[in-house]
Amino acid sequence: MEILVQLDGKPLAASHAYARALAISLFTWRRAEQGDPADGDLQGWWAEGLDAALPAGIGSRLWLLARRRLDADAERDAHDYTREALQWWLDSKQASAVEVTVSRLGDDGLAIRVLITLRSGKTLTADLSDIWSLTHGV
Template sequence: MITIVTTLAGQPLAASDPYARALAISLFTWRRAQDSDPVDGADRRGWWADGIEPALPAGIGSRLWLLARRKLDRQAMRDAEDYTREALQWWLDQRVASALDIDVFRVGDEAIVIAIAITLHDGRRLTAEIQDLWSLINV
């Protein structure tokens, strides 16, 4: 079971908080696979409005789903960090945040944790820890 722990300026955030929702949508809406990404069959996934909304040419969401059925090795962890950064890049591009720090680490043989720290433009720090990501994408 995946657990997301989110705080803003050290205080817990409810899942309904706009920052927590933006983070969840950014990470857990499956972004369309790039042409160079290996996929099973023709399933490239993606958000239903990919290509319709010109203000979002890169699409929304993350490619974390591409890690499904992959071995939990160093390359998978690097890809998890890259996919997370890609999904959250809009926070910087849209000037919602001034800095983005991501740390991916392994817990045991079958769990991966993504720790995120986003410095908002007003100086407050939004943090999130996604625990056991592997269980979500390998359902």
């Protein structure tokens, strides 16, 4: 899987604060919720609930896709999990808009495109070329 993060169309290094924030948001395992297909293994960020001053719900539930087959429901959940993971950008007023697009790549691939309009008016984009391969270890 390839991840391309850009700010106003210019590629960002993986070490850039925005690229790191996106990576943490999307690839830290958020705790499963009641009703998620987690088979009793709720996962979650190790510091979740440790300190009331820390934000709740760090990361995404994209890891849950590893237990699924690629169908319309998984595609919808990938969208919802991604959107949920990026909600903090809006809540903290770092961004004025967050858009998520999920695209099927044939029978065995799923791409995600994220577009975040920052408060400054600049646009942060992230293209995840095949999240399905990452979650399924392909």
